[in-house]
Amino acid sequence: MSNEEPGPSDSASVDIDSSQDFDVDLDDVVLEDEEEENQGLFDDLLSGEPIFENKEVLRPSYTPHELPHRKEQINKMATILVAALRGETPSNILIYGKTGTGKTASAKFVSQELESTSQKYRVPCDVEYINCEVTDTQYRVLAQLANKFIEENERLIDEWLADLRELRESALEDTSAFDDADFDSIDAVDDRIAELEADKAEFETVPMTGWPTDRVYSVFFDAVDYHERVVVIMLDEIDKLVEKSGDDTLYNLSRMNSELANSRVSIMGISNDLKFTDFLDPRVKSSLGEEEIVFPPYDANQLRDILQHRSDVAFKADALTDDVIPLCAAFAAQEHGDARRALDLLRTAGELAERDQSELVDEDHVRQAQDKIELDRVVEVVRTLPTQSKIVLFSIILLEKNGVHNVNTGEVYNIYKRLCEEIDADVLTQRRVTDLISELDMLGIVNAVVVSKGRYGRTKEISLSVPIEETEAVLLSDSRLGDIEDVQPFVQARFDN
DNA sequence: ACTCCACAGGAAGCGAGGGAAA
DNA sequence: TTTCCCTCGCTTCCTGTGGAGT
Structure with missing residues (x-):
């Protein structure tokens, strides 16, 4: 016990000291060189009446003390x-x-x-x-x-x-x-x-x-x-x-x-x-499921309640127009009553309003937030995809861009192979590519349905379910895929066959 | 009624890469 | 150092299948 005390406090004080040194250095530099320009960089943003009182309560990590309807x-x-x-x-x-x-x-x-x-x-x-x-x-x-x-x-x-x-x-x-x-x-x-x-x-x-x-x-x-x-x-x-x-x-x-x-x-x-x-051993199933509790999805009214609750704390008084909360609730109710989504919407709408220097969050901000959340999610998912998945996705985009909709696995694989050769990446087997496509499907980036075309076999019909231009831009920002310059030959080859 | 396409997707297992223990 | 052990991405081999064509 006694030997613990000096330890942490020691290291803590060192941390503080060093960071203070650092701050001082920075200040000096700024004062010398760019005093004029930096003055007011944040002042403008700060001067706008902030909409939020306490944004934290709208974040998913926040555990409320009261859970309405539960x-x-x-x-x-x-x-x-x-x-x-x-x-x-x-x-x-x-x-x-x-x-x-x-x-x-x-x-x-x-x-x-x-x-x-x-x-x-x-x-x-x-x-x-x-x-x-x-x-x-x-x-x-x-x-x-x-x-x-x-x-x-x-x-x-x-x-x-x-x-x-x-x-x-x-x-x-x-x-x-x-x-x-x-x-x-x-x-x-x-x-x-x-x-x-x-x-x-x-x-x-x-x-x-x-x-x-x-x-x-x-x-x-x-x-x-x-x-x-x-x-x-x-x-x-x-x-x-x-x-x-x-x-x-x-x-x-x-x-x-x-x-x-x-x-x-x-x-x-x-x-x-x-x-x-269903996949469990019956013994496990019976012992685990001694008691079962079901959380039904919230309906729009309940979501409205929850949002009201939190927004009282999160926003300044009168920062929201009357239709903001019902609209957030309605959007989220469509997404199988997802309260997290509703809170996200509300928070993002608030942030967008703040960025506009607006004093009120209105219906328009909510609609913008709806689009922004979805796009942000897609961009983030696509950006962090492993290279091989990116190549597969890029193949699908190439086909889609050339007016080929509902592509099948074989076609994707052909383009994929050529792309890999072009950028000198390993060529995976079709079996593996099938799995990668299924993963993209689960991430909601593409939509893949297994269909049977009778005489012409059974395959997945794949279509893109994200905005094509933005996704392509994200993919091309990857250093490896960025090397691909002329994409026409790849797709052209398809029509030649 | 039967065939047969073009795959889907399960099973097994390999090998590299993380690490621990002897 | 060698020998284990777990995990992950991947390949190989395989069986299964809905329905247009015959």
């Missing part, structure tokens, strides 16, 4: 999880609902409440959150959990050690300190301290990769079972985990309880996909 689901979760506070194992829970229906927000809210209540009543209870879209293999889930619990155990041991040392100090002066404690001599306390320190030294963090999975499992198991507690493991986007690496993880987690001596584990799965349990 009382029922939250109460149900709480009634199930309250068992944890009595030291019993809560039933496993499965939560279903489309994106932006408040699943994650509600679950996080409940788990925060659970943890704070458990502290109040001094019942050991931990909630661990894992997003399975990021952590999508058994190894990684177990490793992440293991490390979190090791960290938690170390923190606990430090706490206990501090208590014990305090007890030891006071006992040295007056043995009556042992009256309320579990120890009756200094030696006993010393033994316990030594024991805890040995335990702490034994913990080893799990590396990102390298270990056999069963070893990770046993480290995780020991870390959880280190002392008495109830553990709730929240697996967000659990369907992604099952899709990618099967149900082994869930099987292992759900049968843990029968082997744990001190602690109890309960799983809370959150899924976008109502049918993902």
Whole structure:
């Protein structure tokens, strides 16, 4: 404990010092060279009456303290999880609902409440959150959990050690300190301290990769079972985990309880996909789905409520015209009642209004925001695509630009091969290109439908579902694809065949 | 009723690249 | 150093298939 204190504060002070030095340097430069021009660069922007009061509450990362229209689901979760506070194992829970229906927000809210209540009543209870879209293999889930619990155990041991040392100090002066404690001599306390320190030294963090999975499992198991507690493991986007690496993880987690001596584990799965349990082993399915909670999509009225709630905090009074919120709600309701989308729209509309130096957010800004969000998403997705996918997408664009709609896989592959030769990239097999096209389909960049043309075989009919000019521009900004100068020959070759 | 196209997409497995342990 | 282990992108080999043409 005592040796920790100087450490962080030391390094922190160094950081501050160095950054201050840096600032001073910068200021000097600016003052010398460009005083005039820089004056007022931000002043103009600042002088416009800002529309926002607190933009943070419109961001997806913000967890509200109140979730309108989700009382029922939250109460149900709480009634199930309250068992944890009595030291019993809560039933496993499965939560279903489309994106932006408040699943994650509600679950996080409940788990925060659970943890704070458990502290109040001094019942050991931990909630661990894992997003399975990021952590999508058994190894990684177990490793992440293991490390979190090791960290938690170390923190606990430090706490206990501090208590014990305090007890030891006071006992040295007056043995009556042992009256309320579990120890009756200094030696006993010393033994316990030594024991805890040995335990702490034994913990080893799990590396990102390298270990056999069963070893990770046993480290995780020991870390959880280190002392008495109830553990709730929240697996967000659990369907992604099952899709990618099967149900082994869930099987292992759900049968843990029968082997744990001190602690109890309960799983809370959150899924976008109502049918993902179809792929599960029946045993896993029944144990996981002990309790199911469904989050229905919000309707336009509910979305309006939510937006109203947040906008009261987010915007200055009277910054919105009357039709802004209903319009955001209506747009988002079309997108299967996605509240995240609705908030995004509202925030972007506000930003656009701010950029216009307008004092009011109006209907027009919302419509612009609708387009902007979609375009931004596409640009970002396309920009970060791997090179091979970019080449495939570019092939599709070339065909589309030359008036060939509903292209099939074979045609795309032919153009793709020529492009690869041109820019000296590896040529992948058609099998692989099929997969890349499916990925583009899932990202919503193209639309690929399997159709049968009878005598003329079965293939995918592929069409672009994003604006062609902008997408092409993004692709050409890639250094490798930028080399392609004359594209005509590629498409021309197609008509020659 | 049967054929047969042009693929879709599953299964297995390879090899490079991350890393750990002996 | 060698030997394991996990992950990822990819290939090879394969079986499956809707429906126009016959």
